[in-house]
Amino acid sequence: MVVDQLSETELDRLFQALADATRRDIVRRVTVGEYSVSGLAALYAMSFAAVQKHVAVLERASLVTKEKRGREQIVRGNHDGLQKARQLLDEYEAIWRQRVERIADILAEK
Amino acid sequence: MTVISSTKNPEALTLTLVAEFDASPEQVWQIWEDPRQLERWWGPPTWPATFEQFEFEPGGKASYYMTGPDGEKAGGWWRITSVQAPNRLEFDDGFADENGAPVEDIGAGHATVTLEEIGDRTRMTILSTFESEEQMKKMIDMGMEEGMQEAAGQIDALLAEHSRA
Numbered sequence: 001m002v003v004d005q006l007s008e009t010e011l012d013r014l015f016q017a018l019a020d021a022t023r024r025d026i027v028r029r030v031t032v033g034e035y036s037v038s039g040l041a042a043l044y045a046m047s048f049a050a051v052q053k054h055v056a057v058l059e060r061a062s063l064v065t066k067e068k069r070g071r072e073q074i075v076r077g078n079h080d081g082l083q084k085a086r087q088l089l090d091e092y093e094a095i096w097r098q099r100v101e102r103i104a105d106i107l108a109e110k
Numbered sequence: 111m112t113v114i115s116s117t118k119n120p121e122a123l124t125l126t127l128v129a130e131f132d133a134s135p136e137q138v139w140q141i142w143e144d145p146r147q148l149e150r151w152w153g154p155p156t157w158p159a160t161f162e163q164f165e166f167e168p169g170g171k172a173s174y175y176m177t178g179p180d181g182e183k184a185g186g187w188w189r190i191t192s193v194q195a196p197n198r199l200e201f202d203d204g205f206a207d208e209n210g211a212p213v214e215d216i217g218a219g220h221a222t223v224t225l226e227e228i229g230d231r232t233r234m235t236i237l238s239t240f241e242s243e244e245q246m247k248k249m250i251d252m253g254m255e256e257g258m259q260e261a262a263g264q265i266d267a268l269l270a271e272h273s274r275a
Contacts, residue, residue: 089119089123089125090118092238093125096125096127097127100113102150102154103112103129103131103151103234104112104129104131106150107133
């Protein structure tokens with residue numbers, strides 16, 4: 001199962017990264033288009049340094065990539081990182097699908 | 111088909127699952143409200159759940175354990191936060207140690223169950239929210255182990271049928 005393919009450290013980073021609303025918003029934005037760090041900083045009521053810190057947390061969790069382009073640092077979504085979070089949810093969904101089938105069986109007895 | 115849709119939001123770590131049953135909301139409510147019914151579906155056949163405590167009211171607690179094929183036990187608890195029969199149930203759920211005491215540092219998930227009458231059917235929507243990385247991973251570890259045991263059991267049963275034929 002996918003959980004075994006991720007180290008504890010990787011998982012900790014992934015979930016800590018997603019535990020913050022600003023960071024989730026950054027992930028959503030850079031998944032659909034690229035942003036510079038200063039472009040992102042303009043969107044939030046916080047300092048450039050604070051936004052840069054959030055981006056660094058996301059980068060360590062492999063959720064985004066950062067690349068220098070001239071004076072700008074361009075942030076993009078990392079598809080593989082998000083895919084891991086998605087796979088965990090897939091597994092949890094499978095548990096609930098099985099429960100729903102059992103509920104349907106019990107209700108059908110009546 | 112029973113499961114109508116499921117929506118996963120990896121950024122927010124939520125899962126929304128929508129299912130419809132040929133039953134009234136009262137009948138579906140019953141399978142949540144009655145611990146003996148709940149025990150029949152919460153865990154898979156190979157890991158049945160036993161609810162030792164079940165206070166089905168706001169602020170109430172429930173504690174259960176699931177028993178594996180080799181007698182191993184996995185414990186869990188609910189803290190019920192909202193009960194509006196027969197339409198809405200909300201609870202926190204987490205893990206328990208071998209004595210049934212909540213393991214607080216793992217954190218808890220939150221589940222919101224809503225039941226709506228749609229014609230002569232009932233639509234059940236489950237919204238699951240995860241709080242911590244460890245909590246979600248453990249939840250899945252526990253559930254997947256069961257799932258795989260169950261699948262293995264089904265294969266065994268099929269093989270047994272073939273050998274009889």
